[in-house]
Amino acid sequence: MALRLLLFIPVSALLVLAQPPGENIRAWADQAVAGYRLPLPGLGRAPRVLTEAEYYALPEVNLKTYPVYTPDKEPPNYMQWLREQGPKPLVDIASLKTEADWIAAGREVFYGRELPRFTGSEDNLQLIRNPQILAAYRLQTSRDGVLLGLRYVVREKGKVELGTDTCAMCHVRVMKDGSIVEGLANTFTPFGPLMGNLTRRYAQMSPQMMEQRRRAHMREDYRVPFLKDDPNLAVADLPAEEIAKLYDQHPLGVHGRTNTSLLYPVKIANLIGVRRYSYLDRTGTARQRDITDMMRYSASVGDVADALTVYGDGGDGKLRLEKMGLASGVKRTPDALLYALSKFIYSLQPPRNPNELTGEALKGKDVFARSKCADCHSGPDYTNNKLTLAKGFAPSAETRKQVNVMRRSVETDPNLALKTRKATGFYRVPSLRMLWLESSFLHDGSIGTLEEFFDPKRLQPDFRSSNWPAVTRPHAVEGHRFGLDLSIADRRALIAFLRTL
Numbered sequence: 300m301a302l303r304l305l306l307f308i309p310v311s312a313l314l315v316l317a318q319p320p321g322e323n324i325r326a327w328a329d330q331a332v333a334g335y336r337l338p339l340p341g342l343g344r345a346p347r348v349l350t351e352a353e354y355y356a357l358p359e360v361n362l363k364t365y366p367v368y369t370p371d372k373e374p375p376n377y378m379q380w381l382r383e384q385g386p387k388p389l390v391d392i393a394s395l396k397t398e399a400d401w402i403a404a405g406r407e408v409f410y411g412r413e414l415p416r417f418t419g420s421e422d423n424l425q426l427i428r429n430p431q432i433l434a435a436y437r438l439q440t441s442r443d444g445v446l447l448g449l450r451y452v453v454r455e456k457g458k459v460e461l462g463t464d465t466c467a468m469c470h471v472r473v474m475k476d477g478s479i480v481e482g483l484a485n486t487f488t489p490f491g492p493l494m495g496n497l498t499r500r501y502a503q504m505s506p507q508m509m510e511q512r513r514r515a516h517m518r519e520d521y522r523v524p525f526l527k528d529d530p531n532l533a534v535a536d537l538p539a540e541e542i543a544k545l546y547d548q549h550p551l552g553v554h555g556r557t558n559t560s561l562l563y564p565v566k567i568a569n570l571i572g573v574r575r576y577s578y579l580d581r582t583g584t585a586r587q588r589d590i591t592d593m594m595r596y597s598a599s600v601g602d603v604a605d606a607l608t609v610y611g612d613g614g615d616g617k618l619r620l621e622k623m624g625l626a627s628g629v630k631r632t633p634d635a636l637l638y639a640l641s642k643f644i645y646s647l648q649p650p651r652n653p654n655e656l657t658g659e660a661l662k663g664k665d666v667f668a669r670s671k672c673a674d675c676h677s678g679p680d681y682t683n684n685k686l687t688l689a690k691g692f693a694p695s696a697e698t699r700k701q702v703n704v705m706r707r708s709v710e711t712d713p714n715l716a717l718k719t720r721k722a723t724g725f726y727r728v729p730s731l732r733m734l735w736l737e738s739s740f741l742h743d744g745s746i747g748t749l750e751e752f753f754d755p756k757r758l759q760p761d762f763r764s765s766n767w768p769a770v771t772r773p774h775a776v777e778g779h780r781f782g783l784d785l786s787i788a789d790r791r792a793l794i795a796f797l798r799t800l
């Protein structure tokens with residue numbers, strides 16, 4: 300029967316099916332974009348993103364970039380060779396045929412799409428050749444000496460620029476044995492303290508440098524136009540040393556990125572298995588209904604379309620491009636590249652878990668069931684894919700209808716969900732897969748180990764987590780009290796079970 304039906308399908312239709320759809324898929328169709336972002340209660344609606352017409356009016360950039368090596372591993376005459384290259388496309392879109400081609404192209408985009416905002420000057424080019432500075436930055440390096448997250452950019456022949464902040468800066472981990480796991484968060488580079496030191500450097504250079512390079516950026520990266528007495532805006536006016544000290548307190552694996560805050564940074568996401576989520580980001584800022592939502596998310600990452608999102612009414616609701624270092628205007632990544640990148644992200648696989656579900660871990664499985672963890676962490680990915688309420692937040696009836704939100708709150712620190720441009724009022728129920736590879740927990744990475752997470756001592760004001768920098772003062776980490784009343788044996792068993800997932 301199935302065969303008979305198949306015979307009736309014209310051959311041309313089969314050919315269409317066999318062809319990957321990547322060439323025609325659009326990231327920014329008005330109809331699909333409409334439901335993409337969740338409402339921000341402070342604003343009373345979702346932020347205004349670009350319309351289809353505005354988006355496609357932006358100039359495209361598909362520009363080849365090149366690996367940056369540590370000085371000892373750089374191939375002979377590499378810089379000379381780079382100066383002889385002209386601008387070329389990062390991906391030859393016409394040559395992509397098979398699924399494997401698209402994924403491989405997506406890997407190129409993941410490692411190679413730099414952010415024009417940060418593409419640096421001659422002095423940066425010199426800095427990166429200085430072994431002392433390299434050691435201080437603690438950038439991750441592959442076995443063959445490639446500095447992950449940086450790229451050389453050739454916009455015109457003869458001129459080599461240093462680009463930075465590709466996806467690989469944050470979403471790749473170099474393991475102890477030197478192997479690379481794509482998709483895992485970078486928990487090696489101390490992004491906070493790095494920004495702290497940069498702040499001190501600018502302040503030492505001159506008040507103008509401090510204003511232009513740091514304070515102006517902080518205002519645009521962090522301010523929340525719809526928030527009264529915005530604390531994120533206020534920190535930009537603190538004395539430089541105080542700003543630096545706040546950055547110094549960020550644990551490894553969290554980032555005070557655009558749309559979050561110096562005060563309320565967020566844990567860097569693990570992209571392996573991200574496809575499972577209906578809502579992206581810890582606060583569920585965007586829906587993931589199909590691959591085009593992942594394309595939109597990837598387009599918005601790092602100021603591209605995000606810089607043109609309007610977070611409030613009036614002139615002040617718009618972020619100022621020139622102050623975000625985007626005076627020359629925003630460029631967009633071609634749809635085919637966003638499609639390839641999303642395919643690559645969807646193809647990421649977890650490394651083999653050495654922890655087996657035997658003995659203590661098996662007992663822990665019972666503890667997990669008894670403790671009703673599966674009220675939220677249910678199904679094959681250990682998440683019901685719902686949102687929970689940030690402490691103190693009550694959504695409107697209208698919002699309740701639109702989003703899949705539980706009536707419960709786990710009462711963790713509510714600031715990211717209430718006081719940033721990611722302030723949906725919600726925290727997503729995270730998957731419990733791959734916890735054995737994590738070294739920070741909760742949306743703000745405020746806990747360093749599972750042992751600490753399930754220890755009631757963390758509710759005390761003298762608590763110090765193992766992943767906090769030395770400068771962070773002791774304080775309680777509140778919320779998510781599930782499992783805190785277990786016996787020591789049950790707690791150990793539960794943790795052993797969680798490490799097998």
Ligand code: HEC
Pocket residue numbers: 409412464465466467468469470553554556565566567568569570573576578579580581582596597600640721
């Ligand atoms: C400077 C560090 C950094 C860079 C560079 C970066 N990301 Fe992220 N990424 C983060 C952080 C931090 C989060 C968590 C955001 C949140 O939860 O609000 C995140 C979240 C995500 C998510 C959502 C994951 C989830 O669990 O919902 C996706 C998808 C993603 N990033 C893709 C990318 C892509 C694609 C690129 C490159 C174009 C990129 N990121 C570049 C730091 C970075």
Ligand code: HEC
Pocket residue numbers: 581667670671672673674675676687707708709711712726727728729730731734739740741742743752779781782793797
């Ligand atoms: C009412 C829903 C709910 C219940 C019940 C629940 N959790 Fe959670 N869990 C969450 C939410 C929401 C978060 C994220 C909170 C945040 O980011 O601030 C979370 C975070 C976690 C984390 C940290 C993961 C990460 O990515 O940060 C672990 C581990 C965890 N839960 C395990 C458990 C275990 C074990 C139980 C049972 C003893 C349990 N949870 C019960 C909702 C729940």
